[in-house]
Amino acid sequence: MASVAIRGYGIVSAYGEGVAALRAGLAAGAPVLAPLPALAPPADRQALVSAVNHARFPLHPDGTGAMARLAIEEALAMAGIGAEELRDCALVVGGSAMLAHAEQASRELYRTEPGRRPRLEQPGTLTHELAKHFDLRGPTLTLSTACASSANAILVARDLVARRRAARALVVGIERLCATTLSGFSSLMLLDPNGCRPFDVNRRGLHFGEGVGALLIEKEHAGEPRLARLAGGASLCDVHHPTRADPDGSGMARCIHQALHDAVVPAEAIVAVKAHGTGSSDSDAAEAAAMRSVFATMPPFTALKGYFGHTLAACGATETIAFLAPIKEGSIPPTAGFETVDPEIGLSPLRQPLPVQAGNYLLNYFGFGGNCASLVIAHG
Amino acid sequence: MAEAPIYIHAAVALGPGAVPAGAQRQVLVHDLETDLRPLVRQVLGQALRQGSHFVELAAIGAKLCLGQIGKPAAADTALYFGTGLGQIRKTESLLDQVLPPGSGFAAPFDFINASPNMAAFHAAAAVGLSARNLTVAQDELSFERALDLAISDLRRGVTPAALVGGADENFFPRADYLRRLALHDDEIMGEGSGWLFLDRDANGARGELLCVERYGTGQNWLDAVGRRIAAWGEAAIRLVPGFRLSIAEIAALREALPGLLVVPYLPYCGVYPTAAAFGIAMCLESASVQPGLYVHLNRNAQDEAMLVALRVLKA
Structure with a gap:
């Protein structure tokens, strides 16, 4: 498959508005973690989360829309794309924040009319609003593949551009905090009360984060500046179990192999890996097994969820940006939250920033429902 | 250059009342609340122990569709699935559980099943597909979008075959359903699961x-x-x-x-x-x-x- 250029990106994360705030937060190395009493989950299920500024971006469709518009505007400005160039632009959105919005609407209605249900928005509502706001007239799509949603959105956007279905494509990943999701992960015993510690021996799960990331993708044109090149990727379904990867990592490994094949990049040419690294016991072990089976010599790898949480449907966009932004400055961030090697895994992710080399990088994203997505991104 | 033709080899339309066969299908005269579990056991050979009603709709349709082609589908057959409402019943249940006056505790299976892509997972698992698997949630045009993605991938040879489906479940009370979809009171709320099996081989095709x-x-x-x-x-x-x-x-x-x-x-x-x-x-x-x-x-x-x-x- 033809590669495409990533020409711009923008983000609203727990570190604040914009790529500069994200880059500064990653460089400082301090995770953004705080309780979120406003969501009032049951007392024993209080958990630390990575939240955006809710005074500025309330947990409401308007707040989420504002986040998405800011992220898109930043991506467009970085790419130097004007409004007139957006007519032939596709929009592929991963996630919808529908559950968070439904929860908030239910809370508000319960205060005034207990027992009455709010009219829930449909998953594509925000996508339509964004397309209308930016006057995007290309194809619009909302993908719902759990934590692989916006990574799959990147691949679908790549296809739309490479197949000339649109001149360019905006990818947006969206996730908002909600007590329902927190309680659900808590019920599955997948929340780490101390924050996410990917691949660490003491890891207990994820911590929930929210954010919106936007990337602008175009066909490559010789001589035009780009931030990175999406060389290839793959997505598939590991049907081992609805919520657990095959422990031997075979499903994940198959996805990585297909992504490398699609990019025409041998495994030994991968400079470094951005692991999915949820911090859950089973998932990290399976991912480590997958990487071991793919790489004869394990390249350096990092995981980013310890910084600003697991942004679930948005993580394909937010973590791709969080990987690319520091690369532009010359380093790959180490793994926040990691301290001690798990002897059962026997792999240590990056503990110090790694100087960037030109070459190909692998980025992994895995979700419930067996959805696996891997991207190969070339830098330099 | 003319685009490669895409052929339809199997089609299943499963509607309310759990009647998958066209000859037995009747015009609906009122809303139906259907228990799909007997049909699940008949079609899949076992109960979907962890599956929701929505998951059952999707898995039955997918299995019946692939059953029509008379041979196992290639493992690299991709699956594309559209849904407008997703797991609406489970989402409503979750909100009841977690928000006041609920206990605050989400039931694990309800949480897992609230993810719209769980239907495509169980559909893929039921028919043994482990290739690309995308769930599109684009309101009234979700199925058409999923079909568009499938055709695009087929025409470019990214996948040799595609199982493409769309499903949604109804929910009660009826007034909430009508309000959510902005329907009139004289419209019957529906649910169903429709599936097509596509490839580029004209031999034996039922449609193009x-x-x-x-x-x-x-x-x-x-x-x-x-x-x-x-x-x-x-x-x-x-x-x-x-x-x-x-x-x-x-x-x-x-x-x-x-x-x-x-x-x-x-x-x-x-x-x-x-x-x-x-x-x-x-x-x-x-x-x-x-x-x-x-x-x-x-x-x-x-x-x-x-x-x-x-x-x-x-x-």
């Missing part, structure tokens, strides 16, 4: 998928669609209208295209966001199917329309 086209906002889509249909230059074209298409819009197309026949399907499945999957599949699986050109047309609340054209071939 000609196009999936989008008519965006900001253009007079009704005129554009009329011109598009007329361009096929066929005397007998069958319009299969989606649920957002108004009586006035259907009338305008019939006026512009004399001889246009209308094939209604909503009386059999009721109104739901991905009813298009049921309607298109029904064109192919009905016992009294007529060969010829069929065009399914629907639009969304944003006045964006999508047309799916297919040629039903002689049996």
Whole structure:
């Protein structure tokens, strides 16, 4: 498959508005973690989360829309794309924040009319609003593949551009905090009360984060500046179990192999890996097994969820940006939250920033429902 | 360069009442609340212990569809799935559990099943597919979008075959369903699961998928669609209208295209966001199917329309 250029990106994360705030937060190395009493989950299920500024971006469709518009505007400005160039632009959105919005609407209605249900928005509502706001007239799509949603959105956007279905494509990943999701992960015993510690021996799960990331993708044109090149990727379904990867990592490994094949990049040419690294016991072990089976010599790898949480449907966009932004400055961030090697895994992710080399990088994203997505991104 | 033709080899339209066979299907006279568990055991050979009603709808449809091709599908067959409402019943349950006056504790299976992609997972697991698996949630046009992705991948050889489906479940009370979809009180709320199996091999095909086209906002889509249909230059074209298409819009197309026949399907499945999957599949699986050109047309609340054209071939 033809590669495409990533020409711009923008983000609203727990570190604040914009790529500069994200880059500064990653460089400082301090995770953004705080309780979120406003969501009032049951007392024993209080958990630390990575939240955006809710005074500025309330947990409401308007707040989420504002986040998405800011992220898109930043991506467009970085790419130097004007409004007139957006007519032939596709929009592929991963996630919808529908559950968070439904929860908030239910809370508000319960205060005034207990027992009455709010009219829930449909998953594509925000996508339509964004397309209308930016006057995007290309194809619009909302993908719902759990934590692989916006990574799959990147691949679908790549296809739309490479197949000339649109001149360019905006990818947006969206996730908002909600007590329902927190309680659900808590019920599955997948929340780490101390924050996410990917691949660490003491890891207990994820911590929930929210954010919106936007990337602008175009066909490559010789001589035009780009931030990175999406060389290839793959997505598939590991049907081992609805919520657990095959422990031997075979499903994940198959996805990585297909992504490398699609990019025409041998495994030994991968400079470094951005692991999915949820911090859950089973998932990290399976991912480590997958990487071991793919790489004869394990390249350096990092995981980013310890910084600003697991942004679930948005993580394909937010973590791709969080990987690319520091690369532009010359380093790959180490793994926040990691301290001690798990002897059962026997792999240590990056503990110090790694100087960037030109070459190909692998980025992994895995979700419930067996959805696996891997991207190969070339830098330099 | 002409685009590679895409052929339809199997089609299943499962509507309310759990009746997958066309000959036995009856016009709905009221809303149905169907227990799919007996059909799950009959079709899948076992209960879906962790599956929701929505998951059951999708898995039964997928299994029946692949069962029609008479051989196991290649493992690299991709699955594309559209849903407008997703796991609406489980989402409502979760909100009841977690929000006041609920306990605050989410039931694990309800949480897992609240993810819309769980239906595509169980559908893939039921038929042994482990390749690309995408769930599209684009309201009234979710199935058409999923079908568009499938065709694009098939034409470029990214996947050798595709199982494409659309499903939605109804929910009670009825008033909430009508309000959520902005329906009138005289409309029957529907649910169903429609599936097509596609590849590039003409041999034994029941139909050919000609196009999936989008008519965006900001253009007079009704005129554009009329011109598009007329361009096929066929005397007998069958319009299969989606649920957002108004009586006035259907009338305008019939006026512009004399001889246009209308094939209604909503009386059999009721109104739901991905009813298009049921309607298109029904064109192919009905016992009294007529060969010829069929065009399914629907639009969304944003006045964006999508047309799916297919040629039903002689049996």
